């Protein structure tokens with residue numbers, strides 16, 4: 001080889017090495033996928049070629065019209081027994097539940113249903129961006145706007161900033177219990193540290209779809225304050241977008257450096273629940289909050305998220321699970337209203353682990369190793385209130401959510417509560433609308449206000465009041 005060429009080659013190699021030594025490993029380019037594309041990728045990863053169609057809730061004449069006949073509603077009548085170990089042995093002591101059976105159930109939900117939170121999920125650093133003194137009706141409160149900055153060193157292109165607002169009575173004499181809602185976003189915030197609406201009247205602000213009382217009475221926030229408790233609103237979409245196209249972004253995308261999910265990775269419900277746990281971490285550091293008395297609440301898809309949060313994080317003291325339906329408190333094994341096959345479609349699969357798709361074809365809901373009653377059982381022994389609107393009659397929220405199937409799940413969760421020394425529903429008879437079953441530690445009630453938690457707030461608060469107490473409270477609440 002001529003000397004000049006050898007020289008050039010050597011120089012190129014040296015230069016190449018210098019570049020290689022200097023350069024950081026290339027940052028992965030986060031994928032931009034539509035929900036349909038991501039859904040297809042997951043089907044390919046699972047080697048699924050076809051999924052069964054979901055139930056059609058809009059057209060009663062469609063071939064796949066949702067079933068509303070009770071006689072056809074239970075194609076898989078046998079539920080997995082929450083108190084039988086996989087080896088067939090019966091669970092008869094609390095110790096067996098905690099050490100053996102509960103971990104089995106959690107593992108099944110992790111792998112097949114909601115997905116796993118990655119072990120190296122990044123840390124969240126909370127920042128108070130505004131402290132606002134305002135009034136809710138005539139109650140003076142302090143609202144703190146917070147942002148949870150998620151460490152994104154792993155993939156700087158993906159930024160996750162969790163939004164949270166915490167409101168506590170200004171006159172509180174000590175840390176107060178707090179009800180946290182998966183909500184639809186706080187009102188606009190002014191510059192850091194400055195109140196956007198100083199001394200404003202928060203009771204006049206629209207509380208958003210799940211917030212109102214639903215009956216023209218005081219807002220739920222006001223009812224909570226009247227007990228001397230505080231409330232918090234967490235914004236789920238700031239944790240994880242509510243669509244499949246968002247799975248390569250948000251906290252799930254960040255953990256995967258913008259790449260598509262593995263089949264047992266977490267879905268949005270688990271991610272939202274994770275965010276609620278991080279908010280609870282913050283409460284543990286905030287002197288205004290009694291973090292041992294934090295309740296979690298949500299409606300509809302956020303009712304599902306509230307149940308997942310309650311089931312997975314034993315630090316949540318009480319759960320208010322509103323109209324959660326399929327993927328929440330409703331038995332997957334039921335053929336009534338919304339089905340597993342709706343959840344596995346490209347419009348909803350992002351709530352779940354990828355593996356869950358398998359139960360929409362080739363497997364069936366009857367093949368699921370766990371069902372909704374075991375999710376409720378994971379909440380035991382902590383008080384859990386399952387809330388719905390009526391399925392029919394004036395102002396009903398409809399049958400799509402399967403109120404009865406959710407009641408059946410709540411009944412079937414009962415033995416775990418009993419084993420742990422708590423009281424189950426005390427009945428297996430589906431109650432009338434507005435007849436609350438609230439004497440035990442598991443509760444169920446349907447109201448007449450439609451798709452809202454509104455009219456169930458007073459009953460829920462009376463139920464929660466048995467467990468949640470303001471310590472160092474002045475005689476008249478926190479006002």
Ligand code: GCU
Nearest residue numbers: 299300301302324325326338
């Ligand atoms: C749809 C969906 C439900 C969900 C609800 C919601 O009705 O089928 O599963 O709970 O939307 O608004 O969250």
